[in-house]
Amino acid sequence: MAKPITDLDKMQREREDMKIRMELLILRIQAEFCHALEAEETSGAKFRVDRWRRKEGGGGISCVLQDGQVFEKAGVNISVVHGSLPPPAVAQMNARGKHLPDGIKLPFFAAGVSSVIHPTNPYVPTIHFNYRYFEVQSEDGKPMGWWFGGGTDLTPYYLNEEDAKHFHSTLKRACDKHDPGYYRRFKTWCDNYFMVKHRGERRGVGGIFFDDVDTPSKEEAFLFVESCAEAVLPSYLPILQKHKDDGYGYAERQWQLLRRGRYVEFNLIYDRGTKFGLFTPGARYESILMSLPLTARWEYMHAPKPGSPEERLTEVLKNPRDWV
Amino acid sequence: MAKPITDLDKMQREREDMKIRMELLILRIQAEFCHALEAEETSGAKFRVDRWRRKEGGGGISCVLQDGQVFEKAGVNISVVHGSLPPPAVAQMNARGKHLPDGIKLPFFAAGVSSVIHPTNPYVPTIHFNYRYFEVQSEDGKPMGWWFGGGTDLTPYYLNEEDAKHFHSTLKRACDKHDPGYYRRFKTWCDNYFMVKHRGERRGVGGIFFDDVDTPSKEEAFLFVESCAEAVLPSYLPILQKHKDDGYGYAERQWQLLRRGRYVEFNLIYDRGTKFGLFTPGARYESILMSLPLTARWEYMHAPKPGSPEERLTEVLKNPRDWV
Numbered sequence: 001m002a003k004p005i006t007d008l009d010k011m012q013r014e015r016e017d018m019k020i021r022m023e024l025l026i027l028r029i030q031a032e033f034c035h036a037l038e039a040e041e042t043s044g045a046k047f048r049v050d051r052w053r054r055k056e057g058g059g060g061i062s063c064v065l066q067d068g069q070v071f072e073k074a075g076v077n078i079s080v081v082h083g084s085l086p087p088p089a090v091a092q093m094n095a096r097g098k099h100l101p102d103g104i105k106l107p108f109f110a111a112g113v114s115s116v117i118h119p120t121n122p123y124v125p126t127i128h129f130n131y132r133y134f135e136v137q138s139e140d141g142k143p144m145g146w147w148f149g150g151g152t153d154l155t156p157y158y159l160n161e162e163d164a165k166h167f168h169s170t171l172k173r174a175c176d177k178h179d180p181g182y183y184r185r186f187k188t189w190c191d192n193y194f195m196v197k198h199r200g201e202r203r204g205v206g207g208i209f210f211d212d213v214d215t216p217s218k219e220e221a222f223l224f225v226e227s228c229a230e231a232v233l234p235s236y237l238p239i240l241q242k243h244k245d246d247g248y249g250y251a252e253r254q255w256q257l258l259r260r261g262r263y264v265e266f267n268l269i270y271d272r273g274t275k276f277g278l279f280t281p282g283a284r285y286e287s288i289l290m291s292l293p294l295t296a297r298w299e300y301m302h303a304p305k306p307g308s309p310e311e312r313l314t315e316v317l318k319n320p321r322d323w324v
Numbered sequence: 325m326a327k328p329i330t331d332l333d334k335m336q337r338e339r340e341d342m343k344i345r346m347e348l349l350i351l352r353i354q355a356e357f358c359h360a361l362e363a364e365e366t367s368g369a370k371f372r373v374d375r376w377r378r379k380e381g382g383g384g385i386s387c388v389l390q391d392g393q394v395f396e397k398a399g400v401n402i403s404v405v406h407g408s409l410p411p412p413a414v415a416q417m418n419a420r421g422k423h424l425p426d427g428i429k430l431p432f433f434a435a436g437v438s439s440v441i442h443p444t445n446p447y448v449p450t451i452h453f454n455y456r457y458f459e460v461q462s463e464d465g466k467p468m469g470w471w472f473g474g475g476t477d478l479t480p481y482y483l484n485e486e487d488a489k490h491f492h493s494t495l496k497r498a499c500d501k502h503d504p505g506y507y508r509r510f511k512t513w514c515d516n517y518f519m520v521k522h523r524g525e526r527r528g529v530g531g532i533f534f535d536d537v538d539t540p541s542k543e544e545a546f547l548f549v550e551s552c553a554e555a556v557l558p559s560y561l562p563i564l565q566k567h568k569d570d571g572y573g574y575a576e577r578q579w580q581l582l583r584r585g586r587y588v589e590f591n592l593i594y595d596r597g598t599k600f601g602l603f604t605p606g607a608r609y610e611s612i613l614m615s616l617p618l619t620a621r622w623e624y625m626h627a628p629k630p631g632s633p634e635e636r637l638t639e640v641l642k643n644p645r646d647w648v
Contacts, residue, residue, distance in 0.1 A: 050625070064624045075624070198602045198609040261616070268592035269602065278522045278593065285522040290624050292585070298616040300388045300399070301374070 002027060002049065005059050005080040018146065018218055019080075019109055022133040025222075026078045026113035029131070029229045033115060034063050034076050036233055040240060043069035047076070054282050056083040062287045066294065069120065070244050075290030076115040082108065085136065089276065093136075096212060098145060100136060106144070107137040113229065114273070116291040117236075122256035123246040125156035125163070125204070126263065127236045128291070130273065131229045133222075146218065148225045149211035152232055153190055154239075155204030155263060157256045159313045161323075163239045164205045168323035171208050174231035178224040183324075186210045191320040196266050201317040203266045207235075255310050257297035264296050326351060326373065329383050329404040342470065342542055343404075343433055346457040349546075350402045350437035353455070353553045357439060358387050358400050360557055364564060367393035371400070378606050380407040386611045390618065393444065394568050399614030400439040406432060409460065413600065417460075420536060422469060424460060430468070431461040437553065438597070440615040441560075446580035447570040449480035449487070449528070450587065451560045452615070454597065455553045457546075470542065472549045473535035476556055477514055478563075479528030479587060481580045483637045485647075487563045488529045492647035495532050498555035502548040507648075510534045515644040520590050525641040527590045531559075579634050581621035588620050 004011055006023055014020050034047045045068040053059040060079030065071050084105040085093075094100055112132030119126070131150035138144050154167050168187070175182035190209035194202050208228065213221050267274050277288040304310035328335055328347055338344050358371045369392040377383040384403030389395050408429040409417075418424055436456030443450070455474035462468050478491050492511070499506035514533035518526050532552065537545050591598050601612040628634035 048624075066624055073622075073624070198607070198612075257619070264588060264620075265592065265613075268589065269599075275593075283522070286625050288522075289589075289622060292622040294623065295581070295619065295621050296588075297619050298397075298613060299618065300372075300390055300397070300614050301610050 002031065002051070002061050005061070005078075018133060018222060019111060019135065021222065022111040023080050025226055025229065026080075026111060026131070029113050029232070030061065030063065030076050030078050030115075033233060036237060037065065037071065037074055037076075037117065040237075040244065041065065041068045041070045045069075045071075047074075050287075052284050052287070054081055054083075054284070056081075056282045058082050060284065060287060062284070062290065064290055070124075070240075072118045072120045073290070073294040074115075074117045074119075075287075076113070077287050077290065078111075078113045079287070080111045082110070084108070086280065088279075092276075098136075098212075100145065104139065107139070107141065109135040109137070112150075114291075115232075118260070118293045119240065119244065121244055121246055122157045122248050122252040123160075123243040124240055125154045126260075126293075127232070128153055128155070129229070129232050131225050133225070145214075147212045147214045148221050149213065150225060150228060151186070151190055151193075151207060151209035152228065152235065153194055153204055153207035153209065154236075155259070156313065157252070157259050158309050159205070159316055160239075160243075163242070164321075164323045166238060167205070167207065167235045170231050170235035171228070172324050174227040175208065175224075177227055178220065182210075182224070183208065194266065195270070196262055197270065199262070199265075201262075201314065202320060203263055203317070205316060205323070206320055254297065255304075257295055258299060258302060259313075260293040260296040261298045264292055267291055326355065326375070326385050329385070329402075342457060342546060343435065343459065345546065346435040347404050349550055349553065350404075350435060350455070353437050353556070354385065354387065354400050354402050354439075357557060360561060361389065361395065361398055361400075361441065364561075364568065365389065365392045365394045369393075369395075371398075374611075376608050376611070378403075378405055378407075378608070380405075380606045382406050384608065384611060386608070386614065388614055394564075396442045396444045397614070397618040398439075398441045398443075399611075400437070401611050401614065402435075402437045403611070404435045406434070408432070410604065412603075416600075422460075422536075424469065428463065431463070431465065433459040433461070436474075438615075439556075442584070442617045443564065443568065445568055445570055446481045446572050446576040447484075447567040448564055449478045450584075450617075451556070452477055452479070453553070453556050455549050457549070469538075471536045471538045472545050473537065474549060474552060475510070475514055475517075475531060475533035476552065476559065477518055477528055477531035477533065478560075479583070480637065481576070481583050482633050483529070483640055484563075484567075487566070488645075488647045490562060491529070491531065491559050494555050494559035495552070496648050498551040499532065499548075501551055502544065506534075506548070507532065518590065519594070520586055521594065523586070523589075525586075525638065526644060527587055527641070529640060529647070530644055578621065579628075581619055582623060582626060583637075584617040584620040585622045588616055591615055 047063040047065045050062045058081035063076045065074045114130040116128045129152040135146045172183040186208035190206040371387040371389045374386045382405035387400045389398045409432045438454040440452045453476040459470045496507040510532035514530040
């Protein structure tokens with residue numbers, strides 16, 4: 001586990017504060033996830049670890065493994081930042097139902113872990129997850145609002161129903177421990193969010209996605225997010241292990257590259273997090289853009305052959321299914 | 325030259341109307357440009373020609389040559405469309421200084437040619453150009469406003485000063501025929517527009533870019549746009565011919581792919597035309613996205629070696645120069 005972003009004295013003193021508890025959670029999740037992936041990488045490649053500071057307040061740790069045998073590009077970032085919310089961010093939050101005063105500078109705190117794994121083998125899906133805690137404070141530093149957000153979603157290149165079921169059931173179990181309605185709600189939210197609108201297709205087979213979770217209590221909301229973050233490895237590792245040595249050829253690789261092009265389209269045109277990141281002054285764009293694949297491809301008017309495995313995937317991206 | 329989009333009878337009847345004159349200009353430019361490129365392509369590959377209709381009104385012709393020997397991906401589109409302006413488009417135009425009534429449905433007409441050429445050889449730059457005519461009408465069909473827009477810009481992978489000078493001088497000569505202040509103004513506009521803001525670098529060595537040209541008269545503005553569109557081939561063809569057989573290796577190809585990633589970033593995050601297109605109902609996204617390269621690459625924390633030709637290019641992208 002990497003050294004925290006926040007000063008150690010402060011972490012010990014304020015260890016009951018949610019800001020500190022969230023920082024510890026994301027540090028642990030980052031470390032566990034990176035170690036588990038390194039154990040699967042056969043080339044001996046390790047994560048490169050970059051610590052960075054944001055001059056406006058806070059910083060982060062970016063872990064990236066690139067050009068491995070099992071992982072073409074794998075990024076696992078954490079950031080713990082504070083500062084003043086830019087007015088467009090306040091407007092965006094109020095449009096989502098918050099009641100923040102506008103026109104004044106609002107101090108904020110945000111801590112989150114964010115990861116995108118692009119494996120080499122086209123039979124291993126790409127996975128993305130992000131879990132975050134957000135606090136808005138009044139000008140004199142009093143908490144004015146807080147919420148958690150996050151999600152985990154899977155982007156296969158070839159549809160394997162058994163894998164999709166395993167992935168969704170694991171996430172559902174994590175949700176069910178906290179609220180019987182969560183999985184259904186957050187699964188639908190995920191299908192709606194990861195939409196490449198101009199193509200009328202989702203980027204993958206979904207998972208869960210949520211924002212603004214602030215019930216039933218801060219403690220319970222944190223435990224829910226912790227369960228989700230802990231469910232990432234068991235949801236994904238068996239799929240990775242099962243397929244990382246599957247045989248494939250040129251055609252499967254080309255299809256994977258085309259689908260990665262769609263992933264780029266979603267992330268650069270629609271993803272709220274990417275935009276929020278890139279438009280934030282002092283943002284570390286290399287960490288934000290680690291989500292982009294090492295290689296992507298765009299062919300004019302490509303259409304999968306009728307009845308092919310490629311078309312079977314496309315079908316499910318246009319019409320999301322229930323997996324559990 | 326392809327058959328026009330507009331009915332031939334109407335074209336003959338209304339041949340003095342700027343809408344018809346612009347349609348004829350872009351048909352001719354598309355044909356000339358495609359023929360000139362086909363003559364350079366050594367594999368025998370030809371442009372695929374797709375005609376499409378837009379159910380909301382009008383249509384277009386997309387010409388794409390993909391996976392050639394000289395051209396990795398070359399797209400030359402024209403579109404001639406009409407319909408009702410969506411309110412966000414009206415708002416955007418008023419923000420640019422138009423005085424269009426908002427809250428009512430405004431009929432519009434737009435005709436333009438748009439092209440992006442991604443050659444195979446990393447020593448041949450990518451070129452983009454777009455020339456368009458726009459008309460807004462009142463509800464009873466009377467013209468309420470019209471303007472021309474467009475530009476031509478060059479994206480080299482390796483800096484060749486002689487080429488940059490040739491390119492800019494050719495564009496300057498086209499501008500100078502119409503207004504001695506145009507080139508300076510539109511060169512600066514181009515440097516400002518094609519900015520990958522989060523990286524603080526431009527996508528290439530620029531060229532010219534303008535919008536809302538409606539002076540000194542409709543006739544003069546059209547002739548200026550015609551000169552610009554006719555300058556594309558002489559600005560680019562000599563550069564293509566000079567370098568299309570240059571020797572290069574793996575490292576040059578990798579650098580080209582990385583720079584193509586930056587091109588994707590600009591087009592999907594910042595380009596007004598791409599966004600306007602993708603968010604317009606009934607848009608043909610395959611024609612809009614033909615601008616994306618066949619292949620692109622994103623490496624985490626890539627930095628060119630100090631003193632290398634790759635760094636020399638980056639330097640000029642951060643600090644645009646005067647070329648004539």
